[in-house]
Amino acid sequence: MAADFDCWEVLDLPARSDERSIKRQYAKLLKVRRPDEDPGAFQQLREAYEQALHSLREGWDEVDRDPADVPARPAAENRTHPSLTPTLSLYEQAVGLLDGFEDLAVDRYWTEASARGCGAEFERLLFQRCVNDPEAHWHLLTWGIEQRQWLTPWQRIPASEFEQHCLARALTAALYRTLDQQLATGEEQHFFDCLEHHSQQAWLGDFARRQALQVHVLTLLVNTEDWSPSLFQRVCRLFAWDVEAAVVPIAQEQWQALHRRCEQQTWLGELRSLMQQRQQPPSAHANAATLFLLATQPAQQAELAAGFVEADWQACEELAATFATRFPDLLGMFPNRDPGFWKAFIGHKDPPHGVKRAACVLTLSLALNNLPGSGPLLTLLMLPLYALGGLLAAQVGKWLLSHWTSLTDNLQDLDQRASAWCVQHKLTADRGYRVIRNGGPLLALAVVIWHWLGALGLATYLLNGAIGLLQPASAVPADRQYRWRKPLQAIYRIAGLSRLQWVFCVTMVIVIGYVQLHMPGTLLTQGRLR
Incomplete structure (x- = not known):
């Protein structure tokens, strides 16, 4: 009796309650006594429920009667009745499925729960299990997100x-x-695949969650230096940021900075492609791109720049202007943030055979200058002495040139700008031939010629130089090796004059010689310094 009354006390029901009241009260108490929260209370409730049903079905008359007053029954009557198994509720069946449950086998358990008709109760228990410890039940949580649309x-x-x-x-x-x-770690493809997969999941369809994801991705791109433009473009297409009216959940300044970085990375990618294609076929832009990308390797830069021609330097100038105007944020990759660093690699070029050419001009000028006093025959006889004098004068000029070179080193920037201007206006063919550095000796030679041969000599010198500037480069003989065993060939290659220049020079020498012989002392062949 005490045990029976205890079961009514646990169920909080009056004694002799009917079966319907017992089941209703049991279902009500199950909501507050869950097996995952208090297993002991749940087990006590279940035993009380079973005992109450058993007592009800046995009948209270049998229970209240004193055992001494009960007459002996036949063996058949004393046979113990089989215990009646109470019907389990859907919740109890769902709880029973959790015994031995494994997250990896959730599909099998879910199929069984659905077959028993307790799918909703079982799913609620699984949901609560994930809420209590999502990290420990990650596979189960993923199943709920993908299969049950949690x-x-x-x-x-x-x-x-x-x-x-x-x-x-x-x-x-x-x-x-x-x-x-x-x-x-630079796994851009895995990054985008993961982002694309999760962005298609329904739980991220919530506006607040999706916007939080977008903000995190944008912040990640802002704080990460190395990512490719293609990744940024794919992310923009994924979130529809590539349309004009797109609303981006980030400050406008940061959004513009991301676009600039994308353009910068695209630009650098193009330069790297040019660098890889430099050998096939070689191009000025590829050479310039290689020089700029090797900014941290000056030794390799110097080796590369040693073979540059004017087309390469022009490509460098264009590239430097692009960096300075379009991508100023990338100037940090160059020494002193100077995109004109490449100018330091432009070596100066002296005209070939400078001393020999100067000696020939001085010898010829000296001979023509002395022609009136000595006559043609004596001049020819003394030509070796004039040649020796011209050679000595050229050597003196070479010594003076070394001091002039030291002086022009202080004007290097001005000299480079002047040389570049002359190249742009087709006055010279190569900025390596410095205007100030090489122009000083030419001007000194012009003064000597004017002093010895006057206006005709100076005009011959200047007009011959003008012809050289205006004529195509193909008209001038290539600078090749020569042998004095072939003197005419040697003179032709050393002089470096075109056929037109040869005709002009020979004509003017004859004219000057004629004036010197027949009109000596005229201002046409005498400078004012005499």
Whole structure:
């Protein structure tokens, strides 16, 4: 009796309650005594429920009668009645399925729960298990997100806002960690695949969650230096940021900075492609791109620049202007943030055979200058002496040139700008021939010629130089090796004059010689300094 009354006390029911009241009260108490929260109370409730049903079906008359007053029954009557197994509720069946449950086998358990008709109760228990410890039941949580549409308007089980927030926070934290790690290690394809896969999941259809994901991705791109333009473009297409009216959840300054970085990376990618194609076929732009990308390797830069021609330097000038105007943020990759660093690699070029050419001009000028006093025959006889005098004068000029070179080193920037201007206006063919550095000796030679041969000599010198500037480069003989065993060939290659220049020079020498012989002392062949 005491045990029976104890079961009524546990069920909080009066004695002799009917079966319907017992079941209704039991279902009510199950909601507050869950096996996952208090297994002991749940077991006591279940035993009380079974005992109450058993007592009810045995009948109170049998229970209240004193055992001494009960007459002996036949063996058949004393046979123990089989215990009646109470009908388990759907919730109890769902709880029973959790015995030995494994997350990896959730599909099999779910099929069994659906067959028993307790799918909703079983799903609610699984949901609660994920809420209690999402990290320990990650596979189960993933199953619920993908198969049962948890955290979406189509979720079939009730859940509080707090429970949904707990699961959403765990999911977003794991997603953010994965994205951060993949982008930090340069796994761009895995990064985008992960982002694309999760962005298509229904739980991220919520506006607040989706916007939080977009903000995290944008912040990650802002704080990460190395990512390719193609990744940024694919992310923009994924979130529809590539349309003109797109609303981006980030400050406009940061959004513009991301676009600039994308353009910069695209530009650098083009330069790297040019660098890889430099050998096939060689091009000035490829050479310039290689020189700029080797900014941290000055030794290789110097080796590369040693073979540059004017077309390469012009490509460098264009590239430097592009960096300075379009991509000023990339100037940090150059020494002193100067895109004109390449100018330091432009070596100066002296005209070939400078001393020999000067000696020939001085010898000829000296002979023509003395022609009136000595006559043609004596001049020819003394030509070796004049040649010796011209050679000595050229050597003196070479010694003076060394001091002039030291002086022009202080004017290097001005000299480079002047040389570049002359190249742009087709006055010279190569900025390596410095205007100031090489122009000084030419001007000194012009003064000597004017002093010895006057206006005709100076005009011959200047007009011959003008012809050289205006004529095509193909008209001038190539600078090749020569042998004095072929004197005419040697003179032709050393002089470096075109046929037109030869005709002009020979004609003017004859004219000057005629004037010197027949009109000596005229201002046409005498400078004012005499």
